[in-house]
Amino acid sequence: MSSRSAISPSRRLRIERVPSPSRSATAVVSALSFVLALLCGGIILFLAGENPIQIYGSMFSGALGDWNGVAETLVKTTPLLLAGLGVAVAFRMQLWNIGAEGQLYLGAIFATGVALFLIPGAPGWVMVPIIVVASLLGGGLWGLIPGALRAWFGASEIITSLMLNYVAILFSEYLVHGPWRDPQAFGFPGTPSLPASAWLPNWGATRVHLGLFFGLIAALVLWVMLRRTRWGYEIGVMGENPRAALYAGMPTKRTIVLVMALSGALAGLAGMSEVAGIGHQLQRNLSPGYGYAAIIVAWLARLHPLGAVLVAFLLAALTVGGDQIQMSLGLPAAIAPMLQGTILFFLLGGDVLTRYRITRVPGT
Amino acid sequence: MEHIRAPNSLELGPGMKDRHPITHHPSPITPPSHHPVTPSPAVAMRGISKRFGSVVANDRVDFEASWGEVHALVGENGAGKSTLMSILAGLYRPDSGEVEIDGAPARLRSPRDAIARGIGMVYQHFMLVEPFTVTENVVLGEQRSGVDLELGRVERELAGLSEKYGLGIDPRARIWQLSVGEQQRVEILRLLYLGARILVFDEPTAVLTPQEARSLLQTLRGMAAQGFSVVFISHKLDEVLEVADRISVLRRGEIVATTRPAETDRRTLARLMVGRELAEVVEQPASEPHEPVAQGDAVLEVRGLYALGEKGLPALRGIDLDVRTGETLGIAGVAGNGQRELAETVTGLRSVTDGSLRIDGKELTNRPAAEIARAGVAHIPEDRLATGLIGGMDLSENAILRGYARPPLCSGPFLASKAVASFTDRLIADHDVKTPGRWAKLRTLSGGNQQKLLLGRELAGEPRLIVAVHPTRGVDVGATEAIHQALRDQRARGAAILLISEDLDELLALSDRIVVLFDGRVMGAMPASGADPEEIGLLMAGIGNRESEVGTRV
Numbered sequence A: 001m002s003s004r005s006a007i008s009p010s011r012r013l014r015i016e017r018v019p020s021p022s023r024s025a026t027a028v029v030s031a032l033s034f035v036l037a038l039l040c041g042g043i044i045l046f047l048a049g050e051n052p053i054q055i056y057g058s059m060f061s062g063a064l065g066d067w068n069g070v071a072e073t074l075v076k077t078t079p080l081l082l083a084g085l086g087v088a089v090a091f092r093m094q095l096w097n098i099g100a101e102g103q104l105y106l107g108a109i110f111a112t113g114v115a116l117f118l119i120p121g122a123p124g125w126v127m128v129p130i131i132v133v134a135s136l137l138g139g140g141l142w143g144l145i146p147g148a149l150r151a152w153f154g155a156s157e158i159i160t161s162l163m164l165n166y167v168a169i170l171f172s173e174y175l176v177h178g179p180w181r182d183p184q185a186f187g188f189p190g191t192p193s194l195p196a197s198a199w200l201p202n203w204g205a206t207r208v209h210l211g212l213f214f215g216l217i218a219a220l221v222l223w224v225m226l227r228r229t230r231w232g233y234e235i236g237v238m239g240e241n242p243r244a245a246l247y248a249g250m251p252t253k254r255t256i257v258l259v260m261a262l263s264g265a266l267a268g269l270a271g272m273s274e275v276a277g278i279g280h281q282l283q284r285n286l287s288p289g290y291g292y293a294a295i296i297v298a299w300l301a302r303l304h305p306l307g308a309v310l311v312a313f314l315l316a317a318l319t320v321g322g323d324q325i326q327m328s329l330g331l332p333a334a335i336a337p338m339l340q341g342t343i344l345f346f347l348l349g350g351d352v353l354t355r356y357r358i359t360r361v362p363g364t
Numbered sequence B: 001m002e003h004i005r006a007p008n009s010l011e012l013g014p015g016m017k018d019r020h021p022i023t024h025h026p027s028p029i030t031p032p033s034h035h036p037v038t039p040s041p042a043v044a045m046r047g048i049s050k051r052f053g054s055v056v057a058n059d060r061v062d063f064e065a066s067w068g069e070v071h072a073l074v075g076e077n078g079a080g081k082s083t084l085m086s087i088l089a090g091l092y093r094p095d096s097g098e099v100e101i102d103g104a105p106a107r108l109r110s111p112r113d114a115i116a117r118g119i120g121m122v123y124q125h126f127m128l129v130e131p132f133t134v135t136e137n138v139v140l141g142e143q144r145s146g147v148d149l150e151l152g153r154v155e156r157e158l159a160g161l162s163e164k165y166g167l168g169i170d171p172r173a174r175i176w177q178l179s180v181g182e183q184q185r186v187e188i189l190r191l192l193y194l195g196a197r198i199l200v201f202d203e204p205t206a207v208l209t210p211q212e213a214r215s216l217l218q219t220l221r222g223m224a225a226q227g228f229s230v231v232f233i234s235h236k237l238d239e240v241l242e243v244a245d246r247i248s249v250l251r252r253g254e255i256v257a258t259t260r261p262a263e264t265d266r267r268t269l270a271r272l273m274v275g276r277e278l279a280e281v282v283e284q285p286a287s288e289p290h291e292p293v294a295q296g297d298a299v300l301e302v303r304g305l306y307a308l309g310e311k312g313l314p315a316l317r318g319i320d321l322d323v324r325t326g327e328t329l330g331i332a333g334v335a336g337n338g339q340r341e342l343a344e345t346v347t348g349l350r351s352v353t354d355g356s357l358r359i360d361g362k363e364l365t366n367r368p369a370a371e372i373a374r375a376g377v378a379h380i381p382e383d384r385l386a387t388g389l390i391g392g393m394d395l396s397e398n399a400i401l402r403g404y405a406r407p408p409l410c411s412g413p414f415l416a417s418k419a420v421a422s423f424t425d426r427l428i429a430d431h432d433v434k435t436p437g438r439w440a441k442l443r444t445l446s447g448g449n450q451q452k453l454l455l456g457r458e459l460a461g462e463p464r465l466i467v468a469v470h471p472t473r474g475v476d477v478g479a480t481e482a483i484h485q486a487l488r489d490q491r492a493r494g495a496a497i498l499l500i501s502e503d504l505d506e507l508l509a510l511s512d513r514i515v516v517l518f519d520g521r522v523m524g525a526m527p528a529s530g531a532d533p534e535e536i537g538l539l540m541a542g543i544g545n546r547e548s549e550v551g552t553r554v
């Protein structure tokens, strides 16, 4: 009977789930995949006629070699961390919020609008808390919409949150080209500069600003919230076994909406901190995709808030280092993203390898 | 013994690959010419050890199963039965030891390796895709290059196998249309199709109705008679004594005995399992009338209750019930006659389409599960891992699922970690849950120990009403008795208990009154003491005159 041929007739490789990946294996694989990424990137660089050692060296020194580099890295860490935390908390509940980018934009829009038009004359100690709240509300609203659609109509939050990204980004385009455009900017798209009271204080002479502090506080608060509070416990149960949550009488729908709002609010805070901490105006291309990179941050951090701090920092270093080699070595523009892509590819691949394993299937 | 025979046509050599293993029934008269005189056992596991952290699940286990026999594996909860068989099925790798299949060393590094060597395991939780047909589910598990999928051919083959082994499965049926027992037979069919000749069943009868269990046991015997090697795990010693050719007893990871039904009995087996004499467990739970408790007011009042089942069809059609304080009301019935829906509506997990539900006089029809739980309702659900527990969380997080929102387990918005720890430790100690500690993931507990933790948690809050569905499913003889005692204690304390079980002995032993459900209606009701099992059986089959019953409305 030919049913025997159902059994694989020859040796081949196959991927299967590892029952429980151990911590040490995870660490080893992460380190190994990083080394492999450098090797692989190095080979490509070499083939392109560059000196890999020199390039890696200047990437490293650009990102972490001196205080300037570290400061720049911290500047980039801020939005990655805030948005990454937002994504992580939603993913914990198996809510696949991929709308952090749009939520970030909406936070920026709300903060800008409030600072420019609602309370332009307020002193800093009034202004900053209010624009913080405004950005939380803006981002939160943008997270709440897909949350509510999911909770009451069962609409997939993946689709809705993604779609809302375009809405938010295009809305911001409209504002900076249209009604909010700075008349003095000679047609350059962007709002007028925020009142100085809305500028987040910097750390010394660097561009590092209060937003980083918000990010660290948020990570700590989230960590405690998820581990130690009833609400965090409910989020965990709903993520692991929604039916058990129902059985225990947990308010599932409300929590979906609230978690999505919280997730969006954190991304909104990232948007505010970019506007009030860096650009001091709402401009085009406010985010080079922080909201999407946030998904990688959350995933590599295994949805752990403190892990997100580390991962956001590393990812930021990668970006800064990449920018650095482009500027200082005059390399083709494609080299830096290529290296960043390679490293991410290997890190994510290594991550998959700790959760799955490849085995050889012997023939019968 | 008559059915232990050499597997004449069961060679695993490559030359036999395109012949179905059991086309020829092995005949006791004509020994095959090409087979060695002493046949190799189907399975020989030697010196198998497996540790999980500090837990030794299997300790140098030697286990053999022959072709043509049903080999039962028994032992207490956590003794290591599932672990041993998971090693055979390629799910776990042993720390040390060897496995030989039909005399040849086997490297079993994954379930696919195992099935390639003819080993198939039927787990308690079936891995079937509900909206798909039987054929599609079978094909899903296949690793063929997809292009030449001939569903029609597979379907014919499956129909042939089903016919041949009397499984009664239509390959075109969709999984969601099938009962639990039928789904289990789909799993068997799938394994047969994949070429399994060694079939392992982990507590297959725990999820079956007594009727389904009977027919499964017959199927197992039939497979053995055709030369298959069947390994069968169960806590029901009667079944084991009836169906097995040999019985191996595991105790704390070690095989302590291998014996035959004719040479042993329940008492001896139970003693071997626990390592000491157990007074009560050995006897069939007698239907001795327990001391009556002063019964008070109705805690649960159900009136004219209607609800829909999983498939959107009416599952409850006008149920009337009362359960009073200090009373245990047993619900008898063949699975699928509304028991599950009754438990779920009473606990707020399923909505009521008509009728009403009151607890302690309070109207709770279609109120959220949280509100019903706050009214003091405990629920031991039918499928513990899907509903009542969280496999990926640790024991303490599972222990507080009921009480996390009330002091002392929380203070304000925070969980009180000290109280959580001591509460969990107490549950573990009181209910004899075998685990390295409260930080262990629930999934790593053996099935029976999961049930003990769940039960302990549900009974911890001094509930007013306990809805217990198959409370002793998957637990060993000793723990069964402990759970029965716990339920009696709750009743004596004044709790009202709605007990749903397919085990008539259990119902008779614990209940004050018995209500028989059939087709979503109350078929009859009677006091448990002096109830006639025969009459209950007839009512369960839908035979009986509802009108003539005294107090159909109970």
Ligand SMILES: Nc1ncnc2c1ncn2[C@@H]1O[C@H](COP(=O)(O)OP(=O)(O)OP(=O)(O)O)[C@@H](O)[C@H]1O
Binding pocket: B052, B053, B055, B056, B057, B075, B076, B077, B078, B079, B080, B081, B082, B083, B084, B434, B435, B443, B444, B445, B446, B447, B448, B449, B474, B476
């Ligand atoms: N994946 C795992 N990780 C850690 N410990 C485990 C794991 N699987 C099983 N164990 C432990 O190994 C021991 C044996 O478990 P096993 O499931 O084999 O018991 P069992 O005999 O099948 O019990 P039951 O009758 O309750 O099903 C238990 O103490 C269990 O907690």
Ligand SMILES: [Mg+2]
Binding pocket: B081, B082, B083, B202, B446, B447, B448
């Ligand atoms: Mg088991």
